Amino acid sequence: MTPNRSELIEMLRKMILIREFDELAIRLRTEGKIYGAIHPYVGQEAIAVGVCAGLASADRITSTHRGHGHCIAKGADIRRMMAELFGRVDGYCRGKGGSMHIADFSVGMLGANGIVGAGLPIAAGAALALQLDGKSNVAVCFFGDGAVAEGEFHEALNISSLWTLPLVFVCENNQYGANNPVAAQHRVTDVVAHAGGYGMVGQSVDGNDVLAVHRVAREALDRARGGEGPSLVECKTYRWHFHAMRQTPPPETRPADEIAEWKRRDPIARLVSDLKARGLLSESDLERMHRQVQTDLREAVAFAEASPFPDPKDILADMFAA
Amino acid sequence: MTPNRSELIEMLRKMILIREFDELAIRLRTEGKIYGAIHPYVGQEAIAVGVCAGLASADRITSTHRGHGHCIAKGADIRRMMAELFGRVDGYCRGKGGSMHIADFSVGMLGANGIVGAGLPIAAGAALALQLDGKSNVAVCFFGDGAVAEGEFHEALNISSLWTLPLVFVCENNQYGANNPVAAQHRVTDVVAHAGGYGMVGQSVDGNDVLAVHRVAREALDRARGGEGPSLVECKTYRWHFHAMRQTPPPETRPADEIAEWKRRDPIARLVSDLKARGLLSESDLERMHRQVQTDLREAVAFAEASPFPDPKDILADMFAA
Amino acid sequence: MREISFAQALDEAVAEEMRRDDRVIMLGTDFTGDPLKEFGPARVRYTPISESVLTGMALGAGACGFRPIVNWRMVTFSFVAMDQIVNQASKIRYMFGGQADFPVTYRCTTGGGSGSAAQHSQSPYSMWMHLAGLKIILPATPADAKGLLKSAIRDNNPVVSFECSRLNAVVGAVPEGDHVVPLGVARVARAGTDVTVVGLAYYLQEALKTADEMARDGISVEVIDPRTLVPLDVETIRASVRKTGRLVVVDEAPPTCSAASEIAALIAEDAATFGALRAPIQRVCAVAVPVPYSPPLENAALPDRARIAAAIRRVLDAAPVPA
């Protein structure tokens, strides 16, 4: 099932939106409108978008500390995301969560997570629920190459494979866990090498090629929906910016030529030129799309700024369910 | 380097000693002379003995809840082991540890462990120390098929391989984790299937054939000593008794024919007939050995019974090092 | 009323809730009884030894409409899952602004007294109490075991059930039928006037026996069972202390930063109760060591009736009851 034109255009729009959202978030963090730490997803847009294009709203995902892209790809509202980053009551978490804890349960986005690896068990639980429900829904779990070193990676793959859970493990191998290159974390730098130990299908894909990601993910999703259990999909990619920033972006520690090489493989430029070559996108389409993204982002900021800060009196609200 | 006659005879003696020690421990536990839970090693003797025959005293091991066999194989004194089981001051832990916490640091036995999987990180740390010391010593980590599902299995294999640590991971795949068959724990029932994911040599061996275990372990130990890093050795075996007992042995839940089949593959009988066939052991040698083992065990019990219980006044002793 | 054991009461609670609501599922490496027979392998899930993933899975499944019960077995084994408890279970609802409920029950056994040594003799409820966001039950009788566990399973929040191993064989009256005990309501297990003793789990029973013994000497001990540690019914304890003017807290966890410390602090900080306090507050806890294996040492480590009685006498000596 290859995506049709409108689907392709929507994929491109989301990729641009993700990129611009995070470029804006960097500026807003620098200006002090956002608090705490942010982890931009810029450069990795093809993964969230390529995978989530295969998902329905009733399918579930879990995300990471680098979660804005997954939120947007899964259909979260950027106005409520922005309000959350601004710490306002109209944010997804009413201002309690911030960047590392955005979630939108209504669209099946079960949460970003500040703990490396912690989303994998939660996704496995969602997959168990979906299996028990028996409606062919699936769960997807995004995580980084760094998370692969955590025990929960292993436990989640083991039990999911054992129980044939409808789950796709999507490793975003962006070559670094914080400042440590993947070769300083794992002897075998291909994460997919672990799949066999679990009797799981493993597939590696160019994470900067949204159509390739989509194709591979779709196959894995189909297996999951068809009762064939989980797959491990490794997407090779690269983050364009620093790992994390607080007040100011930290200095770059990675080799300049490595960064340049990966920027040449820009996933958005690649999709643009592909669509143009196939006659599915004109330069003016693209300009219109960019303008619309900027308009949407301005609206999101306006929405966030108009939303009040939470009232300290409500500090105990949401602690326990009735 | 194949073991010579005296080495072979010593291997046989240790296997018999391990078996008789645990058969006796079952009786003593039933009589209430031992407290808490015990986990007999009977049936698995070839693994501890086959592996430890390749180790020097300065090499280190870590063990599990089913640790008596590893202690004896590594050279611990059965009198002090028995005194520990009896909760006496001359026990290895002065009565503070009991069956699941026997250790003899003086012979490089860094401890049994009541937590499934917890010995793997400790062994990796010992291996790191040995690597830094640079004297070609190695560490060995024993663990069960059940422990493979724990995250620490994965973390330990990952970092050990990454750092080329002098370590051998010995999985005692006795087909069950407590009452759960290995196929209810892992989709791939060959634990060794995980080795590739870590870029590690993995080898599977008949864990009831002490010479095969020794050969495979020796190769892995040589690699570790030679700076080639860790290996994963999977020994297929079976425990003859229940998983654990407290006051009385629990009812057997495994299929009778499965048990019978494995008992036919008795590792001690196998070594005995092999040594006899090669003219290295006579029936009277064997009888003498059995008598000596019984004498040693009687002495161990006498030693334990003669040792006083700890004085409650000493409850705070050993809490903190000076 | 019929009498059943603490262990049976717990099994009944689970079976009844599984019958009542088919979204209740259970995960663990082993179960008491034979739940598989009645409820089948889809709902009764024997798992690999992977407590961390189970603990997190329960949250994921809970957010997707199920009501998982995770049995860690010994509390000891839950520590490999501590990240999912501390960083996820206890924070997940609040942190996400109440978007979803996580109706999960975590069960485990606690306590020493069986020659099981340090790792297998723990009672670390206070570590969970410190986390804001978990409810915690600690039944001390068969009736409460059943009634509190049923409430826990029905609760829409993560609830941790600490089940003291030494109570398993204790037999007591348990009402027939749907016996439910609300969370957050302490019980005055024995009324008295001279001193308040709060006993946790097994030590409720020991406190009651000590109270019986001391009654012969004319000492009137009020014994309170908090039953749930979060929410803690502090008002019942404070009211008792305002009456007796003396407090002894008994538990088998080591004292430092324990539930006993918390109860002491809650009494000492409340102006009205502090004003009524006539003697220092005494904690009767384990000696602060990993529980040793050998019986004489283990006995020395854990509280007993003699130590409870001595603490009661100390608070009475400090401020004798007017004749």
Next chain:
Amino acid sequence: MREISFAQALDEAVAEEMRRDDRVIMLGTDFTGDPLKEFGPARVRYTPISESVLTGMALGAGACGFRPIVNWRMVTFSFVAMDQIVNQASKIRYMFGGQADFPVTYRCTTGGGSGSAAQHSQSPYSMWMHLAGLKIILPATPADAKGLLKSAIRDNNPVVSFECSRLNAVVGAVPEGDHVVPLGVARVARAGTDVTVVGLAYYLQEALKTADEMARDGISVEVIDPRTLVPLDVETIRASVRKTGRLVVVDEAPPTCSAASEIAALIAEDAATFGALRAPIQRVCAVAVPVPYSPPLENAALPDRARIAAAIRRVLDAAPVPA
């Protein structure tokens, strides 16, 4: 005396101990400064994100003659390693009858106040205090950061160093040379007569500032810094309370089963100190919620000088200082 920051003091402590003893090694996913340059990759080990294996490896390497320093970075991340802490590090020496020493230092940062939300704003020292078998340092000044961390590294037991993030930039006098502060000795940071305030980490600084402010109103506040939580120098705190008759404990952890609860209980249970107590003991802690992200909520959750001052006034109102 020269002045350096809390963060620099910590770095100095490690560097000096690495120079002093080449068995000291360090493991972590990241380090401040550039220790690799001076000490090389054999001793300065950048690790995969596997806190559990690191925590256990330190014990294994410690038993084999090294003195590992494991840097978990945020205390948050240590929870994935909790089994190795609870079931191994805290019990291993006693359980094995003192056969071996485990000279390991575990370092981590704590605390809120930086808009980092629930998972990244924790101060759960009491969970570690509850375990018998770990030593715990909690420096509140640059001098103590250096001196206590050096003692921790030299100690032959597992020591946990909780390093409050909000103190990193605080600058203070630190003696030149081998400045070592012994474990288990509290410091009277400010002498006073009307009320004792125990302040932990960042809140020592806040307590001192509050004391300055209240001095203007003629209120004399004695401020105590415990400096190490295990061993805890309870006698210094008790002596102060026997003098002032009033106690306020300030910390940013939630109150339940906290270090503050423990200090309250230690005061309330000691006959002589209890006898001298003239007012209820007050804990000024975080609100019992996961620390929220949005600044107005985070500010409401964490203690501040106004709340400290209010607690001081409460205990003074309860028992006014005789004129």
